[in-house]
Amino acid sequence: MMSRSIADSRSWAHTLITPLCETVNRMSEDLGSRIRANQEKLSAELKSCYDFIVCGSGSSGSVVARRLAENPDVNVLLVEAGGNDDTPNVMKASLWRTNLASERDWNFQAQPNAHLNGRSIPMNMGKVLGGGSSINAMSWVRGHKTDWDFFASETDDMAWNYESVKRIYRRIEDWSGEPDTEHRGTGGPVFVSPAHLQPIGSAMCESARSMGIPTFENLNGRMMEGEGGCSAGEFRIQDGRRLSIFRSYTFPYMDRPNLTVLTHATVTRLILEGKRTCGIEIAYKSKVRRIGGLEVVLALGAINTPKLLMQSGIGDQSELQRLGIPLVQHLPGVGQNFQDHLTFANCMWECQQPVGESGNVAQAILFWKSDPSLETPDVQIFQRLQVQASADSMTMVPILVRPKSRGHLRLTGANPLDPIEIHANIFGDPGDLKAVTTAIELCRDIADSDVFRPFLKREITPGPLKGSALEQIVRNAVSTIWHQSCTAKMGRDPMSVVDSRLKVYGIDNLRIADASIMPRISTGNAMAPCVIIGERCAEILKADYL
Incomplete structure (x- = not known):
């Protein structure tokens, strides 16, 4: 039986919290009403x-x-x-995929690409208040130290270097994970929370560590200052709602x-x-x-x-x-200089036992190198869990984050309503195809470790393919995660x-x-x-x- 002191405490907490929540809800409704009235007036x-x-x-x-x-x-x-x-499609984090190809998407399409066996792939982009931040997977990744130092060197302006940018990140963040005063900030407008790792998520970090890939206390601190590593994902989600x-x-x-x-x-x-x-x-x-x-x-x-x-x-x-x-x-x-992140979302394993749905967002995230000679990571892998009717599954999604290929855009007419041609040129540089296939092999090595034996039953896709056969599968299935840039x-x-x-x-x-x-x-x-x-x-x- 619940002790009287505990019961009294809970009753006291309920008495305190209930009116507080009601007050917060009323304040939110009042702000929403003021905003609607103000914006109707300003627009008119x-x-x-x-x-x-x-x-x-x-x-x-x-x-x-x-x-x-x-x-x-x-x-x-x-x-x-x-x-x-x-709309719930935007506000509810687990529904993020329903926004793709909807009226909240520009629905761009890249030109057919010979390197993809003639395929034309979607180039989704947010067309809604919030743009991409209202339709994306809500992942918060600051970029690598060398990215920002490169920006500074290209412009000869130290305001763009890593140390300068890190100060801005610390000022704007409201980090809800374990304190890291050197790298993370609290009290800013940008709430960021780490993923709660299930045992199978922790297994990915442990498997990576067994392969010599270091693990870190958070994704956006020390991990993005060196050669990479593995950590829990970080997201702009609070109480199941997109931020x-x-x-x-x-x-x-x-x-x-x-x-x-x-x-x-x-x-x-x-x-x-x-x-x-x-x-x-x-x-x-x-x-x-x-x-x-x-x-x-x-x-x-x-x-x-x-x-x-x-x-x-x-x-x-x-x-x-x-x-x-x-x-x-x-x-x-x-x-010119069009760049995007490439992904192969078809590395899937059947699980031994039911897992909790991860809402199409990552559990653990890994940044590593497709080539040991590289100084910094060029590959990102995130782990996703899915509850399915037949059998629950784990997906590892390898992403090429330092592509060598460059594309371009071209107008089709002088009228603003004329569409634009997107020549993404994916795999225009053959090194990108090699990096993606190497990343798939890395996913397999991680999943095949002893750490995963209690969790995984078998590889579902792409199956035991190597060499040119694997390359063909990649050409037929590679896509983008919609980070059009540059x-x-x-x-x-x-x-x-x-x-x-x-x-x-x-x-x-x-x-x-x-x-x-x-x-x-x-x-x-x-x-x-x-x-x-x-x-x-x-x-x-x-x-x-x-």
Whole structure:
């Protein structure tokens, strides 16, 4: 029988917590009501000119808009082509896959690829408040130390190096795992929690350790400063709910009179006077509107940002002439240097006994090298558990995070509604195919260790294939995890599009803040680096204007 003291304690706790929860819920409802009323008013009374216009509400744009709107004297317009994120498909973390190929997805498709036996693969990208952070798998991966140091070396700007960026990460994080004061922060807007490892998840870390791959206390600390390792996954999930960057940054400020969030508004062109950006043209409510701005920030993602630049006359001169688009600024790097993370999601094992569903997100995550001569990891492997009618299964998903292949984008017409061609060029460099097949073998080595014997019964797919047979399976099944990047890169060479302060070369009052500015793709999922890009852009704008 429950002791009286325990029963009294529980009764006291219930008496205290119940009204507290009710108060929190009422406060949330009140904020939601204020936001709806305020945004309806602001949208109905659109200004002809704003101080700052941010195009795209994804993992970078949401950050820029929030940081600028923190100054009550600044008027900010945040423009989003998609609609509201307030739907269970977005909010409930376990439903994240239902957003792919929905109305919340741009539904881009890459061109047929001879290296993939002629296949054309989907290039999903968020078209909703929150952008990719509202439809992705919510994984929080900061990128490797060498990524940020490379950004700094390419721009000759130490504000982009690892130590500088680590300070930003510590400032914005609200880390709920074991304390790591050197690397992790608490109290910031970005709640991050480690995955709760089931025994089979811990087995992956133990198996990796038995193979000489170190394990770490958390994914985004020491582990991403060296040659790699294994740790529990980290996610932007709380109580089963997605925490998009939009919800963490922008939403709490939408009851303010100086932040207008305009949905279902597609940016069609930049308004330019000579080499100066004066605003944007949007398609909104079946009309074309022109809105002026002191500074325009493009955060439309690595496909739509270069598309808008080219259709506004900023890009390679010969390409623009081909379509009859008047040249404003010759920047041959616009739409070039396309990079993405490749994945082979078909490494699956049948489990000996039932396992708990991991909600299509990772248990353990490993970063390692496909070639021992590499100094830093080029492969990411995450472990996923699935409850199935026939037998529960474990999947290991190898991802190539340092691809050598480079693709490009190409306009099909001068009209903003004309589609864009995505030449992803997956496996254009044969080294990428070798790295993926090596990563599959690494998955097998991990699963075949003694540690996994109590958990796994047999390999289901791809089966006992090697050599050219395995390569054919990979060509027929490899896909992307939708981290399109690098198509308007930051740097100092002739193919660079923006400088270290994210200004578009040759154009005044125009900056880019999204994954397209990466000189090379980051090691791991792109959401966290995009938040840093947004924070850096906001810092720069505040220093220049506020």
